[in-house]
Amino acid sequence: MSNKKIDQNRLCDRYKTEKIAFTKVFLGSYLNFLLACSCILIAVNSYAYGLMSQKFIESIIVLTILILVKIFILHNSLGYILGLILLWCIDLKNIEAAYWIFPEYSGLHIAAGVHVFCHVHLELIYNPIHGYATIAINMVLWVSGAIFSGLISSSPPIDMIFAFIAFVCSKIFWYKYKLIKDYEEIERKLMLEDYQSNICKIINAVPEGIVVINEDCKVIMKNFTYEKLLQGLDIEELNLIEKYSNDQKDFEENLCKNIRLFINTDRDSTKFGVLIVNDDYLDCTGTKVKWGSENAVVLTFREITNIVKLENQVTQASKTLKILRGVSHELKTPMNMAINQNLELLHNNKDISGDLKKSFNKNISILRYILSLIRDMIDYSYLKSNNLGLSFAWVKIPDLIEESIFILQDIYLNSSFELNLPSQIFNVYTDKNRLRQGLLSLISTSLGLSKNPQVKITVTNESDGIRLIISFNSYKNFLMNSHDTIDFIHKTLKLKISKKLMHKICTNEVCINKSQNDTINFTLLFDLIEFHESKEQYFMEIPEEGDILLPLTTCSGIRDMSNFVDILIVDDIEINIEILRKMLENLESHCNCCRKHRKYSIHTANSGRAALDMILYQQRLKSAYRIVIMDCLMPGMDGWETSLEINKMFSKGDIKYLPYIIAYSAFDSKEDLEKCIVSGMCCHISKPCLIEELCQAVNDWITRF
Known part of the structure; x- marks a missing residue:
């Protein structure tokens, strides 16, 4: 707990309140005992002396007085004081019985008086000064009674005086220790109440609905947001429309049944799912806690209506975008x-x-x-x-x-x-x-x-x-x-x-x-970004692909790239293949750039699987495709999957040369470009492209070697 101290006045007021409440409870029980004894005494007197005897009438009077005293003590603001007076009367009566009525049993009465005084009288006092004064007065009364009754002389031996002083000191120390422990207990209670109050304030301040339920789905505590979201609905009536679980076969709609199943698992928290309350979508999660002596579950309800609407809008926008x-x-x-x-x-x-x-x-x-x-x-x-x-x-x-x-x-x-x-x-x-x-x-x-x-x-x-x-x-x-x-x-x-x-x-x-x-x-x-015209710079259309390594030298037996370059065009539409073929064949005459164009040997494939077969076939001929222009969207194995497979073939050693893969697609969103990078493609050109863009993409590979 925190080291924060409770205000002393608040501590004393709480101590006083608890002592007064305890006094009424204790004296009420004690008076009930006396009433029961009085009823028994009335029955005995009526049997032994008759209904109109003096003993019987005295018993009736005592019973009446006890009833009035009990009513006054329990239902009057001065009942606490009257209760203490009653205890003093009992204490004085005990002194009288010990010294004058039954002197032969004085030791027993003294022991009983001390016990009642230490464990009852001081338990009811809330003022420390009053407590110490009570100890002193009680000891004076007992000693005075002993002297007046002749039980002890006016000049007692030194051993008796020492024993008396030791007894008084032990009472004082016991009472002081009791006060410290009582105040510590009261302080602990007050701090716990403050924590609980702060927790309740925090819970009520959060935008989520929070409710604590026991194993029987009975509400223990709830915040204002929960009441606002549920609008009076009982938790037993709540049903899920969607469950956060991969296994939808055992889908259980009722929320309480899901909670009981969760309690019997070894998990500490879970997400139950989504439910609808008055046209609002609520997300429900649960966490196991120990609430007092019983197991409980803290349920959190979060309104996600706007999120659901946004997801629907995104889904609709995605469908529209897909159509476009x-x-x-x-x-x-x-x-x-x-x-x-x-x-x-x-x-x-x-x-x-x-x-x-x-x-x-x-x-x-x-x-x-x-x-x-x-x-x-x-x-x-x-x-x-x-x-x-x-x-x-x-x-x-x-x-x-x-x-x-x-x-x-x-x-x-x-x-x-x-x-x-x-x-x-x-x-x-x-x-x-x-x-x-x-x-x-x-x-x-x-x-x-x-x-x-x-x-x-x-x-x-x-x-x-x-x-x-x-x-x-x-x-x-x-x-x-x-x-x-x-x-x-x-x-x-x-x-x-x-x-x-x-x-x-x-x-x-x-x-x-x-x-x-x-x-x-x-x-x-x-x-303005610095650029040096003297040193021409070419940049890849998309960022580097990461760990994919391109060999910087030709492999043995592979055709020398200084003569011509083998290019493989992969597209499922024949028109696109023909367009790219003509653009590559006419780069020298149609392109307006100042580069020296190489000779290209152009091969084509109409699917990803056919492209893989052709790459392996070239390897068996001890040749290789230096550049692969890959359409991304193809039936069967698409361009991204084909590119991944080509990189796996190079990693396994099935091919000795990793071609420079150019993505050629009309799809150029951020997700599409990221898929190109992940799949091992080296750059991207949009379909359709200008001849200058195709020239730059092809020559970007040449500048690497």
Whole structure:
């Protein structure tokens, strides 16, 4: 217990209260005994002397007096004092009997008087001064009676005086020890009551409903929250709707039956499950305790209605996201095919007319813009569920701006662009695909407010970062003033998605304001990160995979990588395989990067199992696939499972070379990227991808060797 001391006045008051209560109980019992003796005496006197005899009448008077005394003692505030007076009378009567009535039995009376005095009289006194005075007065009365009765002389021997003093001292020391023990007991009781009171206050303050029940499910103690949650329902009426147990076969609905089963187990605590009370969901847990001398269980009821609603919302959002992902995957595949077919026609037919070339470029721009909108919708769902996965790399802002303008100028006719760039090349560390989406959304928002839009894009280098400003005055040709236009822009879903994306990839908000000449500006600040252009840097699309080791030298007997590189494409859709094959075959002629492209020997597999067989077959030929481009979502063994199996084969020594596995999938949420890392994939590119992105992923492997 705590060392905190109880207030002395409170201690004395409690001691007084308990002594008064004990006195009434003791004297009440003693008077009951005397009443019983009086009744027996009345019966004896009536039999021996007759009903109207003096003895019989005296017995009746004594009985009446005892009844009145008992009533007065038990039901009057002065009963305590009257009780002490009664004890003094008994003590004096004992002295009289010892010295004058039955002097031959004086020793017996003295022993009885001392016993009654020590173990009864002093038990009823609450004031220590009164106690010590009582000891002194009692001793004086007994000694005076002995002298007056002639039992002892007025000049007793020294041995008797010494024995008398020793007897008085022993009484005083006994009484002092008794007081200390009594006060310690009272203090312990008060401290225990304080602890219980504080515990009750704490229990009533907690937001959970708490109730203590015994083995028979009877309530011992409960707090206010429990009463509020249960609203008068008996605990026997509560039934579970869901149990926290893997074994649902033995599901028992009734809560009390589950509690009784729990009491008979060797567990100290458990989670019973979820129950519904007045349309509220409650989570119920229990803990075994010892409550006094009996076994008990502390039940805790926690309201989880909001959590259940949130889980339902998340479940519904997950279902919606799953549908969106599936639909987007089905849309992206034919659009990716159309983009690549248009690119093939542009690059392979040098003699096509200028108008036809413009038509092809316009088709490609429209398809890419639609792909960006599809990605916006999927990313918006990722953002709402906090499941957006990002792939950071060094990005040149001017290149992305020019690419966005190239896409949008074929869609928005009669649009004009002014691009102001400083002489220095700007690079930011961000997610390239998401930044492209954001720029397309911001620029297209400004273009969509006029028939003849004019957009000015400015990039400046400042002390706190790189500032991008997209300015337009399209509202002059729109049926709103500048303030209404800004309000309208804020309400558009496309801008909401763009703002969330931009904040995610560069941690700064997109600001919308009106400047001079009624020009509306989109402003975004990129934090400045040091970048050395002289030392070109390439970063993996996702973080390192951890303990997976890539060999830094070729194995003996394996084809020299300086000639050409064996690449395995794994996808269950033939169109995707053909698109990737053509993109890899045409890297040298179609890619705009400055890298020296290698020669690639391309192999294909339409399932994860077929890919494993081909990798083992290459090993038997003492060759190996250096790169595997793996679709993640495939029937049977998916891409993640296939990647795990490839890494296991390398760990067991079944293959001598661990290929560089590139995840190629339309699914790029945070969970998807984490699954890629765990399964041993080395990087991720989104489906569909640009030829430059595919080139970077492939060459990222080459830079490692």
